[in-house]
Amino acid sequence: MTRILVLTSSILGGNSKQLADHFDALAAERDDLSITRRDLVAEALPHLALPELSSWQVPAEERSAEQRELAARSDALIEELLAHDVLVLAVPLYNLGIPSQLKAWFDRVLRAGVTFRYTENGPQGLVEGKRAVILAARGGQYAGSELDSQTPHLKGMLGLMGIRDVDLVYAEGLNMGEASRDAAMGEARQAIGGLVERLA
Template sequence: MNILQINSSARSNGSESTRLADAIVAKLNADGNATVVRRDLAAQPHPVLDETALQALFTPAEQRTPEQAARVALDDALIAQAQAADVIVIGAPMYNFGITVQLKSWFDAIARAGVTFKYTATGPVGLLTGKKVIVAVTRGGMHKDGPTDTQLPHLKTFLGFVGLTDVQFVFSEGHGLGPDAVARARADADEQINAVLADVAA
């Protein structure tokens, strides 16, 4: 099994979403036989999708300058990691009701027409199929199933767009509400992880 772990917190240390992603991957690889690739988007930030990147992507490969080819190669590397994975584990904290800029940059990198999705007469079709995705979602407040949870629709929409439809979520909320709330959130998240992994193994 090939596992790709994406840590999207802005913090390299002390991140709850990373802690949960680590725990999920450790249990997935309990027998030590999996190949695990970890991408820490704080320690290894990916460049944002700007005008320079767009120009490089829309220039035919044989016409790209060395600088443009190098920029596209950065995205190619992330796409290759996603394509090679059997399971993708994403640590996704909520920042200001949405995903982090780090995760958005990863999303922008792996969304490539003709590679990870394609347009058809009946609409777009995702090409990153046959993979399981587990997303560890962490929040300072309580947002699940409420009107302030604008993060979850974004995650579901993007992942489905590129073909990642077998997605399960682990929630850990209330980390800004005091020590008791944190303890409850962590205990609840641990139970969710066990349930999700039982389903993955089924």
């Protein structure tokens, strides 16, 4: 059984969520795939603050009640990530970046000494044997251009943990007219279908 964690992060609940829905629907037809879905808007995480960050630096047996509660948030998200084989990120493009809700998730799963470590040769990812799929929905055309800072950011954060097997599906030009939107979404759905077929 291949276990898949799908994260959505659209405040509008629009195009990127539709791509995630399509992925879910196709995966549900397979007996060998199991889906867990987390909506990072409906289950919003607060911005990372110093008390929570500091709680990770304290040995578990020495944490105060407040520190245990704060550290448990990150611990649970990391445990959930590690329990799955494939991570699917359904991501809209907001001001050339990722939604802050998704950044808040990454801030809690990117933990030195847990999901990566520092070495003399630079950071080393500790999350091994996993792959990721990015479903990127954009109003304009950005892929491959200097304005696409989102793709390297996401791949960089995934790579920091050790997840370097990353497939990308773009649905672009979604705000450039109905014909452009329909064509882009159709191509993205087709690409998602091919990805789901290859998951095992």
